[in-house]
Amino acid sequence: MRVIETVSQAVSACANLPRPLGLVPTMGFLHPGHISLVNRARKENASVVVTIFVNPTQFGPSEDLSAYPSDMARDLAILESKNVDLVFAPPASELYPPAMDTWVEVGAVSRRLEGVHRPGHFRGVATVVAKLFNITSPTHSYFGQKDGQQAAVVKAMVRDLNMPVHIVVSPTVRESDGLACSSRNSRLNPAERRASPVVYRTLRAAEKLWLAGETRADVLKQRMRTILNAEPLVQKIDYVSIAVGETMKELDIATSGAMLSTAVHIGNVRLIDNLILNGVCQGQRSPRSRGH
Ligand code: PAF
Secondary structure, three states: OEEEOOHHHHHHHHHOOOOOEEEEEEOOOOOHHHHHHHHHHHHHOOEEEEEEOOOHHHOOOOOOHHHOOOOHHHHHHHHHHOOOOEEEOOOHHHHOOOOOOOOOOOOHHHOOOHHHHOOOHHHHHHHHHHHHHHHHOOOEEEEEHHHHHHHHHHHHHHHHOOOOOEEEEEOOOEOOOOOEOOHHHHHOOHHHHHHOOHHHHHHHHHHHHHHOOOOEHHHHHHHHHHHHHOOOOEEEEEEEEEEEOOOOOEOOEOOOOEEEEEEEEEOOEEEEEEEEOOOOOOOOOOOOOOOO
């Protein structure tokens, strides 16, 4: 496995790797969610490239970039064991030299939900992902459904800028109690960690209500707020949403394919999660016909 830190070396090394080439962009501190993306990329491609870069431009001024967890030695050992061909782990100065002054701004899909609470976040994400695509020239790139809006923003960018890469979105990987795997989970104290499954429990409760026939989005969202508010360690709810999966536009009626999502603060940690309504209750074997 080659580990490369400069853009020029990464461009030529990636150009020489056999296609199809699967790219897994990460900010490091790998967890089972990342590993499932790497495993899938390995299965579906001749070459696998992983990037490890804590992208400063997607953090807001009040978000603590320096507190972002990191363990490069552990990450590299994991990636080596997964037969990754190349890791690109540049310093910030490689991707953001002083003259850098071009940004990718995706439209409405990036301004809703996370975009309201983290202004500028998706401009940073879209810009760095576009740069990583240009540097590595992947045929496929892998993202987790856990960051559902991020995946929608990247898909919109690829569509609108005619980027020749296929975006693959893989299911959210969860701890046994339902908490979605995230690097941020390591910042939960033990009491907060015990409280955190409330996020997924809330999504599941709304899904269950929908499966029972309730399609009014305001009723489903009220149920979500009631469950979240009953957990004393939930300090703040940024949003509960039922939206079109591709555009993040809010729905009045929850139809099949809609994305239920929420962002909450548990202690100082902001957690996001989502679930797609599809008539198959998670854990259930056979789809139920919903007539939607
Ligand atoms: O999901 C992430 O880890 C980041 O947003 C990404 C896609 C690597 C861009 O910095």
